[in-house]
Amino acid sequence: MLAVAVDIRRWLRGDRHTPFAERLDRDREIGRLLPADTDTERVVGWWSRVDRGKCAEQPQGERLGSMRRIATAILFAMGLGLGGSVAGVALGYQGDYPVNLLALLGVVVGIPLILLIVTVMLLPGRVPGLAAVRDAVSGFNPGRWAGALLDRLAGVELFAALRSGSSFARWQLVVFSQWLAVGFFVGVLGICWLLIAFTDLAFGWGTTLQIDATAVFQWFSVLSEPWSGWLPVAAPSLELVEASRFYRLQAGGINAARAAQLGEWWPFVLMTIFAYGLLPRLLLLAVGGWRLQAATRSLLRDDPEVTALLDRLNTPRVGFEGELESEPKATDESVPAPDSVAVDVNTVVVIWNEAISVAAAGQWLQSHLGAAAGELVGLSVLQSEAEQRRLLAELPEDVQRFVVITKGWEPPLLEFSDFLNVVRDMLGSSVSLMVVPVDVNGMSVLRDHRAVWSRALAHQHDPRLYVAAADEMSASST
Amino acid sequence: MIPAFAVVGHPNKGKSSIVATLAEDDDIAIGSAPGTTRHANRHSFTIDGEPQYVLIDTPGFQRARGVLDWLESREGAAHERAGFVEEFVTEHQGDERFHDECELLRPIVEGAGILYVVDGAKPYGPEYELEMQVLRWTGRPRMALINLIGAGDYIEEWRQALGQYFSIVRVFDAVHADFNKRVALLRAFAELEESWRAPLERAVAALESERRHRRDRCAQEIADSLVEMMTMTERAGLADDADSSELQARLTQRLQNRISAREQTAREVVQGVYRHAGLQGEEDASAARLLGTELFAREGWELFGLSHTQLLMSGVVSGAVAGAGVDAVLGGATLLLGAGIGAIVGGVGAWFGGDELARVKVLGQSLGGRTLQVGPVTNPNFPWVLLGRALVHHRVVAERNHARREALSLAVDQHAMDALPEDARRRLGGLFRALPSGEPGPGSRRALSTQIGELLEADNQEVGGSLRD
Numbered sequence: 001m002l003a004v005a006v007d008i009r010r011w012l013r014g015d016r017h018t019p020f021a022e023r024l025d026r027d028r029e030i031g032r033l034l035p036a037d038t039d040t041e042r043v044v045g046w047w048s049r050v051d052r053g054k055c056a057e058q059p060q061g062e063r064l065g066s067m068r069r070i071a072t073a074i075l076f077a078m079g080l081g082l083g084g085s086v087a088g089v090a091l092g093y094q095g096d097y098p099v100n101l102l103a104l105l106g107v108v109v110g111i112p113l114i115l116l117i118v119t120v121m122l123l124p125g126r127v128p129g130l131a132a133v134r135d136a137v138s139g140f141n142p143g144r145w146a147g148a149l150l151d152r153l154a155g156v157e158l159f160a161a162l163r164s165g166s167s168f169a170r171w172q173l174v175v176f177s178q179w180l181a182v183g184f185f186v187g188v189l190g191i192c193w194l195l196i197a198f199t200d201l202a203f204g205w206g207t208t209l210q211i212d213a214t215a216v217f218q219w220f221s222v223l224s225e226p227w228s229g230w231l232p233v234a235a236p237s238l239e240l241v242e243a244s245r246f247y248r249l250q251a252g253g254i255n256a257a258r259a260a261q262l263g264e265w266w267p268f269v270l271m272t273i274f275a276y277g278l279l280p281r282l283l284l285l286a287v288g289g290w291r292l293q294a295a296t297r298s299l300l301r302d303d304p305e306v307t308a309l310l311d312r313l314n315t316p317r318v319g320f321e322g323e324l325e326s327e328p329k330a331t332d333e334s335v336p337a338p339d340s341v342a343v344d345v346n347t348v349v350v351i352w353n354e355a356i357s358v359a360a361a362g363q364w365l366q367s368h369l370g371a372a373a374g375e376l377v378g379l380s381v382l383q384s385e386a387e388q389r390r391l392l393a394e395l396p397e398d399v400q401r402f403v404v405i406t407k408g409w410e411p412p413l414l415e416f417s418d419f420l421n422v423v424r425d426m427l428g429s430s431v432s433l434m435v436v437p438v439d440v441n442g443m444s445v446l447r448d449h450r451a452v453w454s455r456a457l458a459h460q461h462d463p464r465l466y467v468a469a470a471d472e473m474s475a476s477s478t
Numbered sequence: 479m480i481p482a483f484a485v486v487g488h489p490n491k492g493k494s495s496i497v498a499t500l501a502e503d504d505d506i507a508i509g510s511a512p513g514t515t516r517h518a519n520r521h522s523f524t525i526d527g528e529p530q531y532v533l534i535d536t537p538g539f540q541r542a543r544g545v546l547d548w549l550e551s552r553e554g555a556a557h558e559r560a561g562f563v564e565e566f567v568t569e570h571q572g573d574e575r576f577h578d579e580c581e582l583l584r585p586i587v588e589g590a591g592i593l594y595v596v597d598g599a600k601p602y603g604p605e606y607e608l609e610m611q612v613l614r615w616t617g618r619p620r621m622a623l624i625n626l627i628g629a630g631d632y633i634e635e636w637r638q639a640l641g642q643y644f645s646i647v648r649v650f651d652a653v654h655a656d657f658n659k660r661v662a663l664l665r666a667f668a669e670l671e672e673s674w675r676a677p678l679e680r681a682v683a684a685l686e687s688e689r690r691h692r693r694d695r696c697a698q699e700i701a702d703s704l705v706e707m708m709t710m711t712e713r714a715g716l717a718d719d720a721d722s723s724e725l726q727a728r729l730t731q732r733l734q735n736r737i738s739a740r741e742q743t744a745r746e747v748v749q750g751v752y753r754h755a756g757l758q759g760e761e762d763a764s765a766a767r768l769l770g771t772e773l774f775a776r777e778g779w780e781l782f783g784l785s786h787t788q789l790l791m792s793g794v795v796s797g798a799v800a801g802a803g804v805d806a807v808l809g810g811a812t813l814l815l816g817a818g819i820g821a822i823v824g825g826v827g828a829w830f831g832g833d834e835l836a837r838v839k840v841l842g843q844s845l846g847g848r849t850l851q852v853g854p855v856t857n858p859n860f861p862w863v864l865l866g867r868a869l870v871h872h873r874v875v876a877e878r879n880h881a882r883r884e885a886l887s888l889a890v891d892q893h894a895m896d897a898l899p900e901d902a903r904r905r906l907g908g909l910f911r912a913l914p915s916g917e918p919g920p921g922s923r924r925a926l927s928t929q930i931g932e933l934l935e936a937d938n939q940e941v942g943g944s945l946r947d
Contacts, residue, residue, distance in 0.1 A: 016743065016747075020747055020750025020751055021750055021753065028526070032526060304698060304701075304702045307698065308698060308699075311691065311695060315687075315691050316525050316526045316687075317525070317526050318524070318525055318685065318688040319523070319753070320501040320502065320503055320522065320523055320524070321524055321527075322520060322522065353603055353605050354603065380604065380605060381542075381543050381605045381608065382604055382605065382607075384543075384547065409600045410488070410600075411489045411538070413489065413539070413541070414540035414541055414575075414578075415541045415542070415544065418544075440600065440630065
């Protein structure tokens, strides 16, 4: 699971550069095919289906998994060596005086037990103050060293997030350190057993304090309580406790019978180390391993990129699928502006589609040009072509200019082109046709709008067709 | 049958803009010249690929008079009129004279509803009546949309004219319509025919759900980018006799570049979420205008971040809250001394920490030598600046209409954070303070994302500045 989680997280970071819409399509398509499992299973299912070709990185997960196994084995071996060495030193026995049980158990059980209690107390990272203590002492944690090394070798940042309260990092460190501790106690027990089996060990107890054997017996009885019922040989008797007290100044006075009696402590020693050293560590290792599994699954769920992925997997894809039309190429061809737009008695002015009020058109011409046109006609698309022809036929024969005032805010339609064709057909090719688009107030339209008209009417291919601005018109003296 | 709507009308009245807005598609061609749309283009609204309704963008009428003349030349009863329209389309298939009319009438005779678009900013003209008469001949359900292109107001005039031919007349500004208006329009479509109601209601529900998802996606992206930008560092080996100030300047520049790049990535994601991916092409030209200033320019900090007073108050409040925690742990025996000291420390930190940008450290290396580390940025105003910029950017993008084709730009003329509610500021302040000291856990990330999501939800509030395109 760790390998997959690491690879998915890394891959998703690289996938950030894929356009969002593309990711949305890709992931939802896969999401629809996945069974409705838990979030983690859906993500893993997605991972097996997604095309990782484009931005696939070298998979790091497997490598990290291998390294984690190696780190675990190294820590266990280190613990084994350390435990063996400590046991070798603690059980160092030259025959001058017995091995002091109080010192032995203090070193191999007492101190590790205190460390274990501290570890358990520091596990809930959210307790104010404890987190700071944990951070301060974590520098001495071999599990932390292993984590930092893994981060560096595998190019991940799994353990760097420890301070943020990353559940994975916390439990992985617990597991690492418990493997070390388990190794330590296996080493201690192994060396103990070897020395017991192949050398003659004698155990006793000695203290400067004025403590009598009964009190010591009570302590040992409490310690051996868990197994005294089914393994009485590993529970010391009061006689043995009384007989085992020694003073180093009297060490030379132990005879063979007493030495054999002092050797009877070994089952108690082994059981104490097992029960108060190895067993709690095995328990914490099991709990840590179980929590680590859950945290490894969370490693996926808690990653923001994975959360975003789940959103893409689970949310229906909503949107438009459509046809797109490319914008037509702009044409450079346009109808020219006339050199002059003089209005005189030989000019016919047509108001097309009520661009300005026909009733007010005369005044409009007077105010804009100071002159009147020969004819002023209102025509519109509402009239049929026949009607338009009839009205055009009524115009005088000496028309020289034909001015069409039209709505500049409207686009030039093909039916307007049709009208110009009718005009040309009726009036002949020598008459100048001038189209004057005006705005809603009868003023010149913006240059852009006029350009639209110029380009649209260029399709007429009429050499005497012009597009003029209202303010370019003038009265003619002729 | 899937509801289909043919968007028809005079050329250049915003038909494609309406389709682009409803379809949220920046790629639909919208041109100022008539004839930009030459064919009927279908845009299907789908949920997981299942079409719910179809919008059909069509060319405008070019020869409505000719069509009406042809139809009126047919003799028949009213119930035969739709058949005549179909006959017209069949008969003029391939006739270049009526190419546009065939393109726009074909979807209608195939069963599409009619959305007739006019420009309410320009006066009504009697020539429109020809188009409306042709549409009435089709006998299809129809609605008129008064679009607004420009500053004029002839809406009432249009209403009266359109009311003669259409049972539903709505004003819909394609370029400025926000999400709610788009949804309201979609609901109005459902009024055209009873059988269209269910798929259109599904579409509305999907759109509303999508809207929430978009907000959440953006909130998460903004939160993630904030976390990353706030925890970024730059390191380089420092020789014993090297000038550290030069290296520090180089690393600072590198850090700033990385932070700016991450901010840009977050913006692209936000734009992608709202389907404004096309804006990315404009980023070079628009980025500077978009948020007025570069990320690390001081004047921008004044606009987007907290003011000095707000920063001071934020420091005081959060320091007091932290100190009060100590008081609470000690059962109040400190007589609120913790809160008082916390307030002073927080205030002093905010006041004097406001000028330093990033933390600079010289670290030892295990193999000897030294490493210079610049970052993370510790300036207390920095996360607020990032947040302010992200919120304003989100607001512009979320409300930006797909019919708009100009580059993003905005002006900010007041503190972006002025409108931020006090309790949101306090909660965010707490989250921000923890960032430079290490990558936050999933809980903190979620809290930040939720908080930002709430701010985006309250989008209609004045987040900061006046926006204009």
